[in-house]
Amino acid sequence: MSSLGLLRCAVLSGCLLLPGVVLAQAHAWLPVDAQDLKMKEFSASPGADAVQLYYAHEIDDVEHTEFFYSRIKVLTDGGKRHANIEIPMLEKTSINELYARTILPDGTIVEFTDKPFEKTVFKGKGIKVRVQAFTLPQVTAGSIIEYRYQLHYGDKGLHRHRWIVQHDIFAVKQHFRLRYDKHRTVRWLTTPGLDKSPENNMQAGTVQMDLDNINAFEPEEQMPPEESYKLQVKFYYTSPMLSSPGSYWFELGRYFSRGIDYYIGDHKAIKQAAEDAIGQETDPEKRLRKLYARAQEIRNLTYERHRTEKEQKREELKENKNVADVLKHGYGNRNEITLFFVALARAAGFSSSVVFVSNRESRIFEREDLTFSQLDAEIAAVRLAGKTVFLDPGTRFCPYGLLRWMRTGTAAMDMRDPGTFVSTPGSGQDSAVISRSALLKLSPDGALKGELHVAYSGEEALERRLTALDTDDAGHKKDLEDEVKHWLPANAKAELTASAALEKEYEPLTAVFEIEVPEYASLVSDRLLVTTSLFQPQRKRLLKAGPRKYPIYYPYAFTEEDNITIELPEGYAAETPAVTQSAKLPYAKYQASASASGNKLQIERTLLVNGIFFKPTQYDELRDFFGKVQAGDDSQSVLRRGKAAAGEKNN
């Protein structure tokens, strides 16, 4: 922060250094500092349209109220957007003591005297969500806007709370307070990166925290789920028996584990089904694979349209009370099918268990966050030849040995050992492969035309197969064609002519396209320049310079393999095939090469990234790596009209 910024903060700190308790009790406007009125820009946040001078959030779980106070300095016309305020409220919540005002740059105060509008955002199914909306008058660049209000919950329940510490604008000073129910144990969790912890006054039954100078939250591209990085403090009430994370996870895990064992039980019909599925097979892995296949034969309702309970009844879909019912009915949801598989495996003598897994698509698992629903999916674990094999039979089209990407490399709890966390295996670059091969003909005007074969394996195939479940053949065709058009240069055409193995999960999903890329090669005098990579990058590359704050995150490791054969136009010969390009990191590899043979140009390209999570310190090397990938992809082979072919290969 610049010296001016520090000075501003010091002035503000002096002005606003009021005990939070006093504020909460008084609920009055804070004095206005003349320096704040004069402020034209805020050097700690150059170019910012507004700055949060003060923010307070006080929760009272004894009186069941919440108090908010916000004072914002509007620095530019763009900052006027903060003058429109919406206060969301649940069913029984009411708003009291709403005050709002605009302080003009000359110090004149314009009170908000209207009533807020109440919008019903949603009403139905016994739920009503409302919003109180209002806007402040006479707001200009240079104004200070502020408002404060108190919410009454309308019930005496103890809710989960959180203090939002990081906002979309810089916050100069913030005050947070929680008055908790002293009869319960309260715990809190701060986001990593927040270098201050709340102070607990056990006698008063309050937790509070004052913070200065918190930067605006600015998400970065390809960062992990934002929720895990935006600074906040989460609060939980725990019972005396579940006061520590260890006891919480153990007790709840044990609770669910018993439920699972009850559901799996010991059923003759399951034993029989296991025997029928295995037949005479004696090899343990083959036996297990047969059981897995049997479990996946169950009609998986998770991938059908959503049905209400009434609809289930109307369609005579009976409830599965245990795994025997799953077998009897022949249908189940993904978790029921997982349990059914575990039951089959146990019946066949395998040591198997259900594993609760956290989904890393929307957030990163936090052990200290005592929310059991973080473990929101179920997979199976089977001990085989001294090793644990994790399996995902409840995911349609998920082949034996593969886990869906959001359940790989993430925290999980084996219900055989409740309270203990394990990590599911990460998937390597071989688990998600796109292989493309094409035989294309180049015309003298630079247009490229021919057949493209694409094979998707592992995660790449699984994701497309699952997407195809939501559509029909025409929709699947369009999805694949759109994807290929997205890979190709602008205004290219792609028509799917064949697709295979859509429902054969042990085979690559393949697709054949007729493609046409106009103006692909560039005509320079009597030469044609041909770009090495026909395809645009699959994932946005890390090309931006500058410091990186948050880690870099890919959904899964991947491999791209391209093998393109281009038949040259008549009268042309390869003069200079593109120079071989390569780049390597411990976790990533790239190579592109071109060679000429007769009237054909052969281009081979491989890109693999074997990792999903990279520290900000690795950003520069990743950026450099992808810079080289791009240089290789954009490298040019030269064809010349009326000249004999150059060297057969240029490596």
Next chain:
Amino acid sequence: MKSGWYFMEGKPVLKKTISTFVVAGVLALCPLRSVARVPDWLRSAVQQPVKKYADNVSAVVLLSETETTVKENGETVTHVREVVKVLRPDGRSEAYQAVPFSDEARVNYLKGWSISDQGKEYEAGKNDIVEVSAGAGYEVYSDAKVKVVRIPGVDVGTVVGVEWEQKRTPYTFEDQWFFQRELPVERARFTLHLPPGWEYRAAWINHTQQEPVVQGNTSSWEIASVPGIEKEVEMPHWRALAGQLIVTFFSEKTKGRSYRTWRDFGDWYSHLIAGVRDASPALQAKVQELAPPNQPSLERIRSLARFAQKDIRYVAIEIGIGGYVPHPAGQVFSNRYGDCKDKVTILGSMLSQIGVKSYYVLVHTSRGIYNEKTPPTMGFNHVVLAIQLPEGNNAAAMPAEYQHAKLGRLLIFDPTSTVVPLGEIPASEQDNYGLLVTDDGGELIHMPLSRPELNRITRTAHLALQPDGAIKGEVKEVRTGSQAAYGRYTFTHQTDKERRKILEEFLAKMIGSFHLDSVEADNLDDIEKDLVIRYRFTADHYARKIGQEELAVRPRVLGEKLGALDTPKARQYPYEFEAPTLQTDMFEFSLPEGYTVSGLPPAAKASFAFGEYTSRIEHDGQALKYSREYKINATRIPAERIGELAKFFQEINRDERNMATIKKAN
């Protein structure tokens, strides 16, 4: 099917087990209907054979029936029945049927049913209906709401039926019957019941006129086999394409609330806004401060226009007729906020203080919905102002000028746009139609279209090419007219970091690995001046090595003029450009020492009535110079001339991908 576990007397039991007992108990006391009460009109619609449709048709409307009954007091009851057959998985969304409503248009009932392809029947219950807030999303408050019913059992092959009735106390007496939409419609019927003595006028849009079947005071129209409106890139707004019937009904008792002509419509609106422009003393004082009498009249107008544009914050609060009626000028001034009509109102009020007359112009921000043939009908979504230039004013002609036969020079001005200065019109309003509301009523006017030369981007770049293929240099971009407005819209109200990010995203589309060294913008807030954006960047690996001593460089470094065109299918609808424009690029590459040009791509040239594209590349030994000009003259290209547009884009594509080569001299 959810599953979960509870503990009951120390033993875990399935949650479902508990709920089964509870539900069973309730059922015993209060038996549920065993069969859905599917109406006969839906059952009979299911019987009709379904034609073969194209692969991409997700559902078809088998029947759409709208029946409007007008009561003597003007109250209107509309009853709607629709039958939709789901053909593809995408069509499952037809399970959700929505009915907009407000305090003036209440929903009496909303019902829904479905019949599966196996003949299973379902009925939506009360719990399947929810209310959600509607509105366009930008309002601080809007009383617009939507009732949504989720009809159970909907899957491919299902026939969905929905029925609702709505009671309206309309401000004006008209019905808009949209019988064409995204889905094909097999049969659509509109029936109008009027009280004795009432009459109506029917006007057709995007469809040939049909004669009604008349029985007493009831008239009905029926249309069959209406194709769906398919999506095409850069197509006009669907309302500009959809077949519609506008029915306006009249009675002596409801005079002034229905209209035969645009003049009548203007009259109605004039009455609605009567008095709102009366100025408060504070507003009068502000006018004196902003526009003292000693200033030239155009300067006074400009000062007031800028105040309405910049100092009245855009805030929309829309309740009932408030969607059409502005707040009083004094209140808008006091709050310093308002929506489009409020901004027009305060500016009109201020202008009247200096003796300048001005008129409301009602428009729709999507071009094509209103045209010279459109009958008088509601459906505008925006208001701008026509300012009558004072007599004797000899200001030079401006792009926003409209020459009116009676009123003389009118300057169309949109105070809602904070980036378009007085004298210009936002792109979407150009070549558009609006209702000019005058003392004589109203008339539909065709708003002016700007010339390409007034909407320019002139981009110049001086770039140094390095032997390793890197380029480094600076770019200057000068924008005028609608292109300046677009640039300001993008850059104004952004932090420095956000501006960098926007520019980085722009560069990343064309240049791979680069570093943006600096970004500067001149005249961002001074909308009367050209917008100038300057930036410097370095890009590694820009030029590609060919062999050991040669580099290939794409001379078109920045800016993509190529438009998207989905060519495989025959185009059905016109292609739209936002506004005429003239864009020029001049890029100069200084060559690395010892290098000389070894190959140049051909020049580009494409010339059509709607636009022109030319480029050329040359060198003088030390530098490679690329220049091009892209000019668009029209806003709309008819479908039958899409072939020309494809050729135009083909030439641009080739030029944008072209390479030049430079070689180390021996």
